[in-house]
Ligand SMILES: Nc1ncnc2c1ncn2[C@@H]1O[C@H](COP(=O)(O)OP(=O)(O)OP(=O)(O)O)[C@@H](O)[C@H]1O
């Protein structure tokens with residue numbers, strides 16, 4: 001059943017709004033970051049990773065974002081260009097703002113942390129003047145990444161993009177994407193996350209991220225109560241993730257579909273969410289059944305937590321489907337289906 005109507009006449013499948021950053025993942029991992037000496041550099045930033053993931057899956061992707069006017073800004077822009085992602089609206093800051101740097105600490109297969117350098121950050125300089133209605137009109141959907149709401153002027157830019165998407169019948173996808181670093185207060189998180197979530201067709205987040213979103217609406221909701229609420233005000237699909245315990249998609253016809261993680265040898269515990277989002281959304285654009293979209297998302301997530309990188313290790317359709325086939329051969333057809 002098609003829960004989301006995408007206008008097939010549009011040039012872009014998805015335009016993402018938010019940060020693109022630079023990840024430095026230690027080569028000498030399974031030790032404290034303070035002891036690591038060697039790192040690999042990758043494009044990073046959750047929406048940046050999702051953009052790469054969806055481009056790898058063959059989707060036509062645009063991006064609304066700001067980067068630094070330096071070699072790292074060039075790196076991510078060139079990377080997007082090589083992946084076929086439109087960078088016409090990925091613009092450079094003019095006052096020396098710096099791109100986000102993410103140093104990851106991989107203590108063990110299951111313990112990781114992320115040290116973010118985000119002072120004077122470029123991506124939060126996205127301005128309402130950068131939000132072009134003609135660009136948004138060209139897309140089936142936009143994805144707003146929650147961290148873009150953390151500070152002005154990016155906050156107002158994201159809200160303008162939201163308003164223009166609604167005005168032009170462009171599907172709105174909200175990846176809640178909570179990163180504490182740039183938020184000034186819990187109240188601001190509740191205010192701005194709820195504004196966007198209430199107007200979104202698809203919402204993706206962990207239970208904790210939905211709790212933050214609902215803190216000024218009603219606290220302590222169950223997943224079912226959360227989904228029912230957002231469906232009652234217009235959301236079509238609510239996806240609630242529970243890490244290694246899997247995830248569930250709630251659709252506005254009252255059905256829900258759950259998926260478990262694919263068994264995989266973990267290398268790191270982060271990056272799964274970006275693989276999950278890119279492959280799940282790919283499935284939606286392909287018009288697949290929700291359970292098939294979830295299976296793709298769960299498989300991509302597993303591939304990402306088993307990899308050293310996020311963006312660089314995003315799978316192609318062939319690799320993703322090969323992983324699923326191999327997993328089912330090894331563990332059984334229902335390995336991830338609940
Ligand atoms: N140990 C694991 N083995 C296999 N898959 C996993 C594991 N941990 C997480 N995943 C997959 O990754 C998905 C997303 O993970 P999680 O719920 O942590 O989202 P997230 O916090 O947004 O991820 P990220 O670390 O990218 O921000 C899970 O729903 C699951 O499918």
Ligand SMILES: O=C(O)C[C@@H](O)[C@H](O)C(=O)CO
Pocket residue numbers: 021022023043044045046047049100102114270271272273274310311
């Ligand atoms: O989202 C971030 O800013 C961190 C990313 O750069 C990093 O790749 C990650 O943790 C992805 O989930």
